[in-house]
Amino acid sequence: MGIVARTRRIENGELPEADAIRLAQQGDAPAFERLYQLHYRRVYSLCLRMVGNTAEAEDLTQEAFLQLFRKISTFRGESAFSTWLHRLAVNVVLMRLRKKTGSETSLEEVTEPDEESGGPRRDFGGPDLGLSGSIDRVNLQRAIDQLPAGYKAVFVLHDVQGYEHNEIANIMGCSIGNSKSQLHKARMRLRDLLHEAERQRAREEREAFKHDAAGED
Amino acid sequence: MQLSSISSSHARGLLAGAAALLLLAVSPVFAQRHLEKQFTVLAHPLVTLHNPSGKVIISSWDKPTVKVVADHDSPKIAVEAQQVDNRVDVVTHLLSDNISPSELHTNYVITVPEDAELQIHSDSGSLNISNILGDMTVETIAAGIEAENIGGYLVVQTVGGAFQCMRCTGRIEVHSISGDIRLIDDHSSNIFAQTSTGSILLDGDFLANGIYRLKNYSGPINVRFSPGDSFDVEATSLYGKVDNQAKLVPPRHARRRPPHFAQTLFGSFNQGRAKLEISSFNGIINIHKRD
């Protein structure tokens, strides 16, 4: 393809990803922008789900893309570019979360209280606390924010962003079995957190009702 | 009597001083060039080095600083080290078209934060890199490379220089023509090593789901394993030999049919958790137990 035709395609944003990668490896500015346009939403969404606030998510997205463009010459095409980029982004986020908690957070190291000692949690005497149909985005994000970093990463990659376990294993550097196990633990923890949030809301409503009733008397 | 003794010792002192001055006068004056600079950086700085020849030592410390120390003997060389934001570039400049190989030598000692990324180009001499967790690209023609405790993605391109990597944990990719490749005590899940006439030695851990690909044209490829290791292996030498000490069972996966004239080995050792692919044009492939 001639240079003029290629330039026109870049300006129209039609440049195929493989061409954009090759040109970006030579320092071509429009090619960098093309790669950003192809991937920025998913990377930003990943960061936002992981840290829960827009300012920090933008900061992390910027850092992920800067690292990507600094090392793009080392990309050899043995994995999909998006997998490679997401691996970078996840590492950037996990490093930031580790700095915040002051400890190494490893996918393998997180231990959970034994949730399987009896049957599923049964709540007696309270309102119907089934979650079906009642999870809103705000509550779910609040619950995700409370997950340990490793669980959070696998949950966001799988359930929010739709990656398969073999892709997550590639991104996170873990085994497929680990990815499945951590996902399940993440969902079980989220379930507990969401139930707790529901109970707290129910308690607050009862208190408010009692207060109102006492006021009327 | 005393006066003459004193004047004798004084004369001796004068003579000694004169001799020293004479020596200084006739000795060649070596214009020692020395550069020492420090740069404050943020997390994950990028450090690049372009040097035609010399001894390069790169290691890490826990300060957010890049320190560059350079030494050379020739006035025809100038060393430049500059920082742009979080990137430090170090370049050896040639100030003359007429420089002999010995005048080209510039030696570096560079200390970086351990999460630094490195891009190094040094045509000859030696490269010694240790305790770096960031990714790294190293290009050389004839320099020998020794890497130790490297955690990031390491890509090495060499023509004739030998490469040794010890206790490295990141992904490793090495391309060489005649340089030998030695991978010792590494704990990496992805290794690709290719040389044409050099030898390859792989003597490290086989991680579950790890992929290890070794390829050469001639020369030996040596792989060491322990009884507790677990890998699927496919080893083919078109015109050479395959010598194996691992007790293998038939593999679980389908594989392509090897040429009838080649020596081929395939199978699973223990549960076959890692994947080992070895090929040679006419070299010898040895898969031997560790001593």
Added chain:
Amino acid sequence: MAPMHCREFLQFAADWMEGRRTPAAVSHLTGCSGCRALLADLEAIRRAAALFPEEQPSPRLWPAIKAQLHAEGLLRAPRPAWRERFAAFGALRPALAGAYLSLIIVGAMLLGANSKFSRANDRALWFQSTERTVVPLAVELRSAEKKTMPVLQSEDNDVTATLNRNLAIVDNMISLCEKGVRQHPQNEMMRDYLYSAYQQKADLLATVADSEGR
């Protein structure tokens, strides 16, 4: 079939969510509202997570990244000062670029030619096909090599010696691989080695051009 209890179902729940079913698990669920509620909750969480929209950062993000890339000098190809002294070798680059392009075409043809000839199973056809694509490439590489010879002959240092030695090694490899392909033109691994040998030669000639006679 032994009945499954809640404790066992909890251990199986991860597999259930991955789509695995067993008669014991299905039977347990029929009679256990607690475990049904658990699965319903996990499904609800999965569905809710999938509904998160793809978010949009502020439009100032790309300009900030671009400014940083400019500041770091990543938006232009870095050229160390010593390379600029030897612009004459720029003429070598198009020949090598052509060689690289040919290699990509050759590689694709050699590796993709299976389907065309496997039914024919004709060694002569295989060999002709390989020769047609490889010979022009070999000519191009020889032409590029001739341009590097003055560089390699003019200097006497370990870099030049290494380059000379390795050019001889690669030429020898090409010769051995060509002989192998002539004997076994249908062998994919043999062709793969020949292709790699040409690639190494092109890479080496590019390195010679970059080293600029030091």
